[in-house]
Every structure is written in C-alpha cells, then in structure tokens.
Amino acid sequence: MALLAACSSSDPGDGGSTADSTDGGSGDAPVTLTWWHNGVAGDTGENSLGDYWDTVAADYMADHPNVTIEIEQIQNEDLQRTRIPTALQSGDAPDLFQQWGGGEMAAQAEAGYLMDLSDVLADDIDRLGGGVAPWQVDGVTYGLPFQFAVEGIWYRPSLFEEAGITEEPTTMAELDDAVQKLKDAGIVPIAVGASDGWPAAHWWYNFALRSCSQDVVASAGTSLDFSDPCWLDAGTQLEDFLATEPFQPQFTSTVAQTGATSSAGMVANGKAAMELMGQWNYFVYEGFTDGSDEAKQALHDDLDWFPMPATDGGSGDPSAAMGGGDGFSCYVDAPAECADFLAYIVSDDVQRGYAEAVGGLPVAPAAADAVTDPVLQEIAQTTSSAAYVQLWMDTLLGPNVGGAMNDGIVNIFNGTGDAQGVVDMMTAAAATS
Amino acid sequence: MTALEASGRSAAPAVDAQASAAGTRPVTPASEHTRRATVRKWAEIALFVGPAMVLFLTFVVYPVVSAARFSLYKWNGVSQFSDAEFIGFENYARALFGGTDPATQQAFTTAYSQPFWEALSHNFAIIFLSMAVQLPIALAVALTLNRRFRGRAFTRVVIFAPYVLSEVIAGTMWLIIFDPNGIATELMRGIGLDMPAGGWFEDPTWGFWTVFFIITWKYVGLAIILFLAGLSGVSEDLQEAAAIDGASWWQIQWRINIPLIGPTIRIWAFLSIIGSIQLFDMVWVLNRGGTAGQYSTIASYMMEIGFFRADWGYGSAIAVIMFFLSFVIALAYMATILRRDNAHPRKAR
Numbered sequence: 001m002a003l004l005a006a007c008s009s010s011d012p013g014d015g016g017s018t019a020d021s022t023d024g025g026s027g028d029a030p031v032t033l034t035w036w037h038n039g040v041a042g043d044t045g046e047n048s049l050g051d052y053w054d055t056v057a058a059d060y061m062a063d064h065p066n067v068t069i070e071i072e073q074i075q076n077e078d079l080q081r082t083r084i085p086t087a088l089q090s091g092d093a094p095d096l097f098q099q100w101g102g103g104e105m106a107a108q109a110e111a112g113y114l115m116d117l118s119d120v121l122a123d124d125i126d127r128l129g130g131g132v133a134p135w136q137v138d139g140v141t142y143g144l145p146f147q148f149a150v151e152g153i154w155y156r157p158s159l160f161e162e163a164g165i166t167e168e169p170t171t172m173a174e175l176d177d178a179v180q181k182l183k184d185a186g187i188v189p190i191a192v193g194a195s196d197g198w199p200a201a202h203w204w205y206n207f208a209l210r211s212c213s214q215d216v217v218a219s220a221g222t223s224l225d226f227s228d229p230c231w232l233d234a235g236t237q238l239e240d241f242l243a244t245e246p247f248q249p250q251f252t253s254t255v256a257q258t259g260a261t262s263s264a265g266m267v268a269n270g271k272a273a274m275e276l277m278g279q280w281n282y283f284v285y286e287g288f289t290d291g292s293d294e295a296k297q298a299l300h301d302d303l304d305w306f307p308m309p310a311t312d313g314g315s316g317d318p319s320a321a322m323g324g325g326d327g328f329s330c331y332v333d334a335p336a337e338c339a340d341f342l343a344y345i346v347s348d349d350v351q352r353g354y355a356e357a358v359g360g361l362p363v364a365p366a367a368a369d370a371v372t373d374p375v376l377q378e379i380a381q382t383t384s385s386a387a388y389v390q391l392w393m394d395t396l397l398g399p400n401v402g403g404a405m406n407d408g409i410v411n412i413f414n415g416t417g418d419a420q421g422v423v424d425m426m427t428a429a430a431a432t433s
Numbered sequence: 434m435t436a437l438e439a440s441g442r443s444a445a446p447a448v449d450a451q452a453s454a455a456g457t458r459p460v461t462p463a464s465e466h467t468r469r470a471t472v473r474k475w476a477e478i479a480l481f482v483g484p485a486m487v488l489f490l491t492f493v494v495y496p497v498v499s500a501a502r503f504s505l506y507k508w509n510g511v512s513q514f515s516d517a518e519f520i521g522f523e524n525y526a527r528a529l530f531g532g533t534d535p536a537t538q539q540a541f542t543t544a545y546s547q548p549f550w551e552a553l554s555h556n557f558a559i560i561f562l563s564m565a566v567q568l569p570i571a572l573a574v575a576l577t578l579n580r581r582f583r584g585r586a587f588t589r590v591v592i593f594a595p596y597v598l599s600e601v602i603a604g605t606m607w608l609i610i611f612d613p614n615g616i617a618t619e620l621m622r623g624i625g626l627d628m629p630a631g632g633w634f635e636d637p638t639w640g641f642w643t644v645f646f647i648i649t650w651k652y653v654g655l656a657i658i659l660f661l662a663g664l665s666g667v668s669e670d671l672q673e674a675a676a677i678d679g680a681s682w683w684q685i686q687w688r689i690n691i692p693l694i695g696p697t698i699r700i701w702a703f704l705s706i707i708g709s710i711q712l713f714d715m716v717w718v719l720n721r722g723g724t725a726g727q728y729s730t731i732a733s734y735m736m737e738i739g740f741f742r743a744d745w746g747y748g749s750a751i752a753v754i755m756f757f758l759s760f761v762i763a764l765a766y767m768a769t770i771l772r773r774d775n776a777h778p779r780k781a782r
Contacts, residue, residue, distance in 0.1 A: 081740055081741055082740065085510055085511055085743070088511065089510070089511075089514075104511070104743075107509060107511040107512060107743075108511055110512060111511055111512040111513055111516070112513070113511075194724065195635065195720055195724060197724060248613075249613060250613035250628070250630075250631060250632035250635070252631050252632055252635035252724050253611075253612070253613050253631065253632025253633065253634055253635045254613065254632075259609075259612075261612050261613065261614045261615075398743070399741065399742055399743035400509065400742050400743050400744055403741055403742040403743075404544065404742065407725075410724045410725060411725050413724070414631060414635065414637060414724055414725040415631070415637065416637050416725045417725070421543070424540055424543055424544065425543070425544045427540055428537065428540035428541055428543070428544035428545065429544065429742070429744075431537045431540065431541070432507070432527070432541075432744060432747065433507075433509060433744075
C-alpha cells in the first residue's frame with residue numbers, strides 16, 4: 001500500500017498516552033471486554049458485518065476461555081458523534097471501539113483516552129503496512145484498521161452505452177464530455193446526495209487533492225492553515241463543474257442512501273449513470289435489489305467503477321486518491337486482552353474471512369487474495385497503486401474544522417456560498433479550536 | 434440525590450424520637466403540641482417536596498449550571514474539561530457579534546454570528562407567524578365546530594391527530610411527501626407548476642415556508658382543541674340571551690365567545706411562544722435545520738454546532754442564550770399578559 005498522507009511527522013513517544021505496556025492476554029483471571037462497533041442491520045434486516053464480528057468474538061472466546069466479549073452494535077453517527085464522546089468523557093468507556101482515525105482520533109489521543117499500541121502490537125503494525133498511518137499520531141499507533149479503500153466513480157455501463165460513451169473518463173475534460181452525452185440522451189449523468197452534506201463535499205475534496213500538493217494537504221491536518229491558494233482553487237473548480245449541471249435536479253434535497261429517490265437508489269434503479277462514492281456503495285446498491293442472488297448478479301453485471309478523473313494543472317499528483325477506512329482503538333484503561341483481541345481482528349485469517357463473509361476490502365496484504373469480485377479488486381488495485389491515499393478531508397481535519405468545511409461546500413451546492421466562503425469558514429473554525 | 438432524599442425521609446423519625454425524648458421533661462402541653470406540629474409540618478414538606486426537589490436540582494438546575502460553566506471555556510468535548518481554556522464571555526461575543534478579537538471578527542461574523550442570528554430570526558418569525566396564521570385559523574375552526582352535529586367527536590379527533598403523532602413519524606412522512614419525486618411535486622406538476630428550484634426543503638427561499646407549513650399543520654390542532662374546550666365553558670345562557678336581544682351569529686362570536694375564551698387564547702399563545710423558541714424535533718428530523726440552515730432554529734443550531742461540530746463551549750453558550758431568552762420572555766409574558774388572568778381568576782373577561 002502506498003504511503004499515507006495523514007502521517008506527517010515522526011516524533012515517536014510523544015502521544016500523551018498513559019497506557020502501560022501490556023503483554024497480550026496472559027493469565028487465566030476472568031476478563032470482560034466491551035466492544036462497540038457500527039455493524040448494525042440494514043433496511044433488509046441483513047447484517048453481515050455484525051454477524052461476522054459475532055463469529056470473530058465467539059472464536060476468540062473459545063480460544064481464550066477466561067475472556068468474555070460483550071458486543072454493542074450502534075448506528076454509525078450515533079456511535080461517532082454521541083456515544084463514544086460521552087462514554088470517553090464519563091470515564092466509563094468501552095474497552096474496544098470503532099475508530100475512524102484522523103483529527104478526531106488525534107484529539108482523543110491528546111486527551112489521553114487511547115491505549116498506545118505501538119510496542120504491544122509492533123509486529124501487527126508492520127504486517128499491515130502503510131494502511132495504519134491514519135491511526136497514528138506523531139508515529140504513535142492508537143488504533144488498527146480492518147478496512148481501507150479509496151473512493152471513485154460508480155457507473156452503469158448500460159447507460160454509458162446508451163449515451164454512446166465507450167471509454168471510462170480519465171480526465172475532467174472526458175468526464176465533462178460524458179456528462180454532456182448522457183444529458184443529450186436524457187439520462188441524469190451524476191447522482192449526489194447533497195442533502196447529507198458529506199457526499200457533496202467529497203467532490204470538493206477530490207478537486208483539492210488535485211490542486212494542492214501532498215505537503216499542503218497533509219500538513220493542513222495539524223497546521224489548520226488554509227492560506228495556500230490551492231484551497232480556493234478547489235472551490236472554483238467545483239463551481240465550474242456545477243455550472244455544467246452534471247447532477248440530478250434538486251440535488252440538495254437528495255439523501256445518499258435511504259430510499260429509492262436517494263442518490264444510491266437512483267444509480268441502483270438506473271435513474272442516474274454515475275455516483276462518486278466509497279467502496280461501501282457496492283453493498284448499498286445491493287440493498288435496492290430484492291436481495292435474491294439473481295437480482296444482485298444482474299446489478300453487478302451492469303455496475304462498474306473508475307478512479308476520480310485527473311484535472312488539468314494543480315500541484316497534486318494525478319494518481320493520488322481520497323480514501324478512508326474503519327478501525328478500532330482500545331480505551332486507555334482497557335485490560336491487556338483488548339490489544340490481543342484487536343491483533344486477532346486484524347490477523348491475516350480474520351481479515352481474509354472479513355473479505356469473504358462481508359465483502360469488505362481488508363488492510364492486511366496477505367488477505368488481498370480473498371477479494372474475488374472484479375470491481376472490488378479494481379478498487380483494491382487503485383488503492384495500492386495510488387501515489388498516495390489521502391484520508392477523507394473531514395476525518396483528517398476533525399469535526400470542528402471538517403464540519404465547517406463541509407457546511408461551506410454545501411453552501412456552494414445551495415448557491416448560498418462560494419469558493420472563498422469555504423476557506424473562510426475553515427479558517428474561522430480553525431481559529432476556535 | 435439519594436443523600437438528600439434519604440435525609441428527607443429519615444428526618445421524620447429522628448425528629449419524632451427527639452420530640453418524645455423531650456416529652457419526658459416537664460413542658461407545658463400547649464407549647465409541646467405546637468412544637469410537634471411545626472416539626473411534623475416540616476417533615477411532611479421534606480417528605481413530599483424532597484424527592485421532586487432532588488429531581489429538579491439534578492436534572493434541571495445542575496445541567497443549566499453546567500452549561501453556563503462550559504460556555505465560558507474553549508472546549509471540544511473530547512479533551513478533559515480540566516484542560517479546557519477559560520475564555521470568559523468570548524463564546525457569547527462570537528455568537529452575538531463575531532467576538533472581540535479584531536483579527537478574527539470578520540471571519541467569525543460570517544461563520545458564526547450570521548448563522549446564529551439567522552436561526553434566531555427563524556424562531557421569531559415562527560412566533561409571529563403562529564400568531565398571525567395559526568390563531569385565526571384555529572379560532573375560525575373552533576367557532577365553526579362549536580355546535581352539535583353528527584360526527585363531532587370524530588372531527589375533533591381528526592383535527593387533533595397531527596398533534597398526537599410523534600414528531601419523527603410526522604417529519605418522515607412529510608419528507609416523503611415533499612421528496613423531489615414525491616406526491617407534492619407530482620401534484621404541483623399536475624396543475625402546471627414546478628417545485629421550488631432547490632427542492633421543497635432546501636430551497637434557500639422556500640425551505641422555511643415549507644417547514645412553517647408543516648409546523649402549522651402539526652400544531653394548529655392543539656390550538657383548536659384548547660379553544661373548543663374553552664368555548665364549552667362559555668354558558669349557553671349568554672348566547673341565548675344575546676340571540677334573543679337580536680345579536681347576529683357573528684356578533685355573538687365577537688362580543689361573547691372570543692372575549693370569554695381570552696384566558697385560553699392567552700395561555701395558548703404562551704405555550705406557542707415558548708414552543709417556538711425551543712422548536713427542535715421537527716426541524717432536526719427534516720434535515721438538521723437544512724443543508725445551509727434554511728430553516729434552522731436556535732436549538733437545531735446549538736445541536737449542530739455543539740455535537741456535530743464538537744464546539745461544546747460555544748454550543749453551551751448558545752444553550753444559555755436560549756435559556757435566558759425563554760426565561761425572560763416567559764417572565765415578561767407572565768408579568769404582563771397573563772397577570773390579569775392569574776390575579777382575578779374569577780373575573781376573567
């Protein structure tokens with residue numbers, strides 16, 4: 001995997017953690033681990049991720065009779081925005097919990113809530129490679145990812161064919177051309193769930209990734225300095241792109257994932273040709289089928305993916321990509337078994353099982369062969385061949401500055417703000433944190 | 434909480450024991466009796482008021498005081514509060530006029546002060562529009578329904594139904610109706626009109642009005658039911674007498690019914706004003722006050738900035754501002770408009 005941009009500095013041992021060195025699950029004294037993750041059942045009642053984690057926990061408990069693992073499945077936003085922050089504040093936090101990395105994790109680490117895993121799990125950190133970088137602060141590892149991938153544009157080949165598009169766009173000019181052809185054919189070119197904010201913001205992130213150099217983006221996470229003109233340029237590029245009217249009508253009233261009129265629903269039902277999204281949309285689209293194997297197969301036969309096209313100019317590497325993933329952190333006062341169990345979760349076999357049972361993209365290089373779907377293989381391939389993978393901008397910058405950025409970008413989509421407004425809001429938020 | 438509660442409960446026996454011990458000494462029966470009565474009275478007060486007071490202190494006073502304390506700090510809600518930086522009233526200044534630091538005032542005005550005033554202006558718009566729209570509608574409907582007819586109970590239930598419906602369910606229903614491809618859009622197309630350019634909820638001009646429509650639909654039922662209850666208390670003798678004297682239907686409403694339900698109207702207005710200041714559930718369910726704050730309220734703004742932007746100190750300052758606003762308006766309303774109702778309950782006009 002390519003070097004990740006989120007890790008900007010190397011100053012080991014300055015993480016503020018008070019975790020003692022642990023020896024990884026010794027002794028027979030009974031231990032209870034609490035584990036909070038975001039694997040909840042979807043609309044169809046299916047919960048492959050939650051079911052898989054249940055199996056993983058059961059297997060671990062079978063091997064370690066003294067360990068009891070208590071799992072709580074919590075919806076993603078509730079977990080990230082309410083449950084984990086309040087649990088950490090109260091001092092009664094779960095031992096093992098979902099960790100998205102980036103600025104928010106850095107704040108948790110600075111407050112001394114997270115166990116330093118650098119020494120305890122040194123071998124596993126080496127084994128997982130560069131994918132761990134977003135879960136590190138100043139060279140100290142505070143969590144390990146089980147899933148990591150870049151985002152790109154999902155599209156329906158049949159609609160491309162209908163509009164006479166023969167090649168996947170590789171440049172913005174080609175994308176503009178494809179948009180025009182689709183519009184001429186009466187097809188909505190691109191769906192975006194701008195009502196949720198972040199799906200709209202991801203377009204800006206990708207423009208920023210192209211116009212800003214790797215140094216500028218990576219250091220922004222810590223310096224919170226947005227004076228480089230490339231940040232303004234990202235917004236200008238977005239304004240230009242919006243002027244070509246590539247999105248569905250009333251895109252600011254469209255949500256990303258819920259219901260047939262959501263952006264994902266539009267693509268799944270053939271009402272729109274493209275959508276910029278992470279690898280999870282593979283499963284989100286499946287949720288709009290009747291759930292039968294034939295229906296899923298029919299969907300995947302007419303579903304493909306290409307990386308975000310390159311823009312002209314800019315200081316960013318054209319093959320750099322936006323990406324993100326999911327991991328887990330141990331609470332600072334968690335028993336030593338927490339780190340041991342986390343190592344088990346990211347072990348090659350469990351990672352392989354994760355790819356097979358859940359269809360996720362594992363971080364462990366040895367588990368890469370378990371990914372069999374050609375589209376997911378392509379995403380994995382793009383992830384590993386990217387010049388560098390930049391962690392989602394909002395995750396990198398943390399909730400305050402990242403949230404201000406997203407709000408500013410949505411204002412552009414609403415027509416109530418402009419490129420300068422995004423930079424101003426980020427700068428203002430940075431001044432408050 | 435338990436300590437106070439326990440002391441409240443145990444106070445009675447302890448005092449009784451002391452009292453009976455005192456009873457061995459020669460005291461005049463009268464003073465002994467008075468003392469016991471006083472002790473007993475206070476024990477009873479402690480017993481009955483104590484638990485409620487404990488709950489009030491724990492879940493009302495303590496959070497308010499905590500919010501007031503948080504609002505004086507720069508705190509992201511993640512770090513230990515003990516490490517948070519004390520910045521005095523800077524969070525309040527940031528919300529009200531962009532802060533006191535000239536270097537950041539311009540940026541803060543756009544990023545913080547403007548959304549704050551915008552949200553607050555939505556609250557006040559809803560207060561005044563409720564009076565201007567809901568009040569006439571509710572009065573008209575209540576006066577019309579204030580007679581015996583077949584299906585009266587059914588009609589009242591139907592009118593009250595939106596109010597009983599949970600905000601989340603009602604909000605989700607309206608999201609579906611006002612979806613860009615939903616029923617409302619189809620209906621508009623059917624009569625040759627188009628929906629607002631940005632969609633029903635997110636259009637910068639129309640979003641607020643769509644939400645106000647939903648709020649009216651949701652709460653007008655409460656006003657109607659309250660007014661009907663008030664009207665049922667108006668003596669029919671008065672109306673008959675007026676009719677015999679030759680008053681028209683309209684004159685009876687205007688001169689008798691409406692003045693006599695004045696206290697009900699004033700109480701409804703009070704509830705409506707306080708509800709409008711604290712309006713949260715519906716706007717949050719719809720889409721957290723809108724992607725660009727099209728229909729944000731001060732409560733949704735507080736939640737957005739406090740929880741989702743992790744700006745807890747600032748969010749707490751917004752909470753305190755909202756608290757004072759409700760408090761001052763409630764007091765002012767009580768002291769002026771409701772005073773005559775409370776002071777002369779029997780002579781309510």
